[in-house]
Amino acid sequence: MTRLSLALVLPAAPGASGWCAPSGRGARSPPARPLAVSSDRVNNPRPSRTRRRAAEARGFAHPPDDAEAASSARVSPLGGRGVAVAALSALLVAGQAATSPAPALADLAFGASADPSPSPSSSSSSSSTTSFVYPPGDPSFGLPSLVPAGVASDLDAEESSNVRLFEENTPSVAFITNKVLARVSPYSLDATEVPRGAGSGFVWETDAQRSIVVTNFHVVRDASEVTATFRGDPTEYPAKVLGFDDDKDVAVLEVRPGGGRRLRPVPLGRSSALRVGQKVFAIGNPFGLDHTLTTGIVSGVGREIESAATGRPIAGVIQTDAAINPGNSGGPLLDSSGRLIGINTAIASPSGAFSGVGFAIPIDSVKGIVEQIVRFGRITRPVLGVTLAPDAALAQLLGPDAGRDGGVLVLGVARGSPAEAAGIRGTVRDGATGDVIVGDAIVGLRGKEVRNSADLYRALDECRAGEEVTVKVRRGRGGAEESLRMTLGEKVTKFAT
Numbered sequence: 342m343t344r345l346s347l348a349l350v351l352p353a354a355p356g357a358s359g360w361c362a363p364s365g366r367g368a369r370s371p372p373a374r375p376l377a378v379s380s381d382r383v384n385n386p387r388p389s390r391t392r393r394r395a396a397e398a399r400g401f402a403h404p405p406d407d408a409e410a411a412s413s414a415r416v417s418p419l420g421g422r423g424v425a426v427a428a429l430s431a432l433l434v435a436g437q438a439a440t441s442p443a444p445a446l447a448d449l450a451f452g453a454s455a456d457p458s459p460s461p462s463s464s465s466s467s468s469s470t471t472s473f474v475y476p477p478g479d480p481s482f483g484l485p486s487l488v489p490a491g492v493a494s495d496l497d498a499e500e501s502s503n504v505r506l507f508e509e510n511t512p513s514v515a516f517i518t519n520k521v522l523a524r525v526s527p528y529s530l531d532a533t534e535v536p537r538g539a540g541s542g543f544v545w546e547t548d549a550q551r552s553i554v555v556t557n558f559h560v561v562r563d564a565s566e567v568t569a570t571f572r573g574d575p576t577e578y579p580a581k582v583l584g585f586d587d588d589k590d591v592a593v594l595e596v597r598p599g600g601g602r603r604l605r606p607v608p609l610g611r612s613s614a615l616r617v618g619q620k621v622f623a624i625g626n627p628f629g630l631d632h633t634l635t636t637g638i639v640s641g642v643g644r645e646i647e648s649a650a651t652g653r654p655i656a657g658v659i660q661t662d663a664a665i666n667p668g669n670s671g672g673p674l675l676d677s678s679g680r681l682i683g684i685n686t687a688i689a690s691p692s693g694a695f696s697g698v699g700f701a702i703p704i705d706s707v708k709g710i711v712e713q714i715v716r717f718g719r720i721t722r723p724v725l726g727v728t729l730a731p732d733a734a735l736a737q738l739l740g741p742d743a744g745r746d747g748g749v750l751v752l753g754v755a756r757g758s759p760a761e762a763a764g765i766r767g768t769v770r771d772g773a774t775g776d777v778i779v780g781d782a783i784v785g786l787r788g789k790e791v792r793n794s795a796d797l798y799r800a801l802d803e804c805r806a807g808e809e810v811t812v813k814v815r816r817g818r819g820g821a822e823e824s825l826r827m828t829l830g831e832k833v834t835k836f837a838t
Contacts, residue, residue: 506622506679507634513607514624515542515554515596516570516631517671518577519561541625541672542569542594543681544604545711552604554594555711556671557686558585559649561592569596571604572632584714584836587650588722588798590686591707592671593714607673610680612659612703615639623663623685623699625672637663645795646687646700654795656802658700659683665699674701718836723806723829726758727751727765727783732793738779739818747792748782748815763827765814784822785813806831 496504519538540560545553554569561567561582568577578596585592598604619639627633641660648655661674665685674683683701690696713720730750738750753767754760768780785791786800787810804810812825 502677503622503634503636506675506677507624510607510673510675510679511572511624511632511634513544513605514572514632514672515544515556515580516626517542517554517556517560517580517594518568518570519564520566520568521564539626539629539668540670541668541685543671543673544606545593546606546715547604549603550597552596552598553583553711553715554580554596555684555707556592556594557649557684558587558590558592560671561585561594562587562650567594569594570631571598574598574602582836584718584720584834586710586714586720586834588648588653589655589706589710590648590650590702591684591710593711607675607681608679609704609708610676610678610682612657612682612705615642615659615676615682615703617641620677621661621663621682622675622677622679623661623665623669623672623701624675625665625669625685627664627666627668629668635664637661640698644700649687653798655686655702655706656799657703657706658686659703661699661701662697663699664695665701666695667693669699714836720834721806722832722834723801723804723808724759724832725765725801725812725827726755726760726830727767728753728755729794729797730768735782738777746784746815747790748784749791749794749797750782751780751814759827759830763812763825765812765825765827766816779817781814781816783812784815785824786810804829 517540519540538560540556542554542556542560545555547553567580567582569580570577576599578598580594580596583593583595617639621637621639623635623637625633638661639659640662644658644660645654645656646658647653659674659682663674665688669685672685673681674685676682682704684704684707685699685701687700688695689698689700710720728751730752732749734750735748751765751767754765766780769778770776771778783791783797786797787804789796789800791797791800806829809826809828812827813822814825815822
């Protein structure tokens with residue numbers, strides 16, 4: 342049987358003098374070193390009896406030198422569990438001695454054996470004792486302090502800043518629920534309102550009567566009813582959709598909190614001044630876990646994603662590694678000062694969960710959309726007045742060489758549109774032969790090359806309604822390129838007030 346005996350020597354109670362030796366003889370020891378742990382000699386487990394007796398006669402808790410330490414204190418091999426128990430118990434006794442009057446001597450002995458039945462053959466030659474001596478008032482030996490239950494941990498400067506940012510902005514973040522009418526049972530004709538999905542939003546502006554909440558269009562798309570919930574208030578407030586821009590995946594809601602509650606808007610920042618490496622914070626409701634904070638950095642700027650509703654490109658998007666998951670859509674992306682710099686919108690992931698690449702619509706491109714909807718109840722966009730073919734249509738109709746040249750094939754031209762006035766031709770079918778007569782392919786707009794529909798939409802986003810621009814087209818099969826002057830039209834989407 343192997344045994345471990347651990348003797349812990351503590352300083353005397355306040356007012357007592359001297360040190361107590363573990364032998365119990367009351368011999369006064371000279372000042373001890375910060376920590377002395379005796380150990381066995383590997384090749385000589387049997388200590389020198391003469392040296393041990395000499396050390397005990399002098400009353401030392403441990404021999405004054407390493408040679409005597411090796412011979413006077415004996416350690417038996419013990420499994421890791423027994424050592425851990427002995428060390429933990431020593432710490433607990435030390436904590437009690439530091440906080441309350443303690444006896445002059447505290448001895449703690451734990452035994453563990455590999456063989457459950459004691460062996461009578463075990464003798465002092467196969468058992469040993471390890472002695473620890475701690476000098477009073479000297480923390481250098483590294484004994485951890487025991488923190489009383491209920492004491493809050495101290496925060497460093499960065500943690501305090503993060504907590505303050507979260508507490509200041511979380512009341513401005515909404516939990517958005519999209520509800521639709523559905524038949525719960527196939528045997529019932531009654532339609533019941535059921536949640537279709539959930540997302541996030543944030544307060545844009547507020548007054549005494551209402552609050553304007555901004556979110557993603559795909560969060561509220563096809564909803565029969567939308568509700569908003571705020572932190573600290575379980576009430577689901579009805580949210581009216583004031584308007585949306587499906588091309589940019591932005592929707593504007595109106596919420597009227599009860600009880601005279603006035604919500605705080607999120608302060609606006611600037612996305613155009615962002616730099617890669619800046620710290621950012623995302624607040625939202627991932628997987629329905631309301632008001633969750635994640636943090637990361639700006640991983641990239643100037644990215645491009647497609648609108649979830651229309652497939653049109655959204656340019657200038659912010660890339661971040663702050664965790665964004667389903668339910669974060671529509672929530673705010675904040676800088677380290679708590680200012681709004683983007684709307685969390687999408688992730689790049691093969692599994693549907695966050696994989697380190699998230700995207701947020703820059704706030705600079707959102708401002709104009711929200712202001713048009715709130716102030717005028719409509720969205721105005723420049724238009725050409727054409728119907729475009731899919732990007733692969735040129736290669737299918739004219740061969741791979743035409744597809745390599747790029748451009749967007751015009752399928753149709755609206756009557757009275759700017760495109761008709763400029764002379765752009767659409768694709769038609771010959772009624773007599775049934776052959777397809779290929780129309781114009783737009784290859785440039787406003788001096789910018791157009792190789793696909795994304796290039797065309799991107800160039801069009803930079804134009805204004807009523808602006809006169811140059812459109813470059815390639816005529817028919819293998820035709821030459823021509824430049825046409827066009828005054829852009831205006832597409833107005835009005836919303837009920």
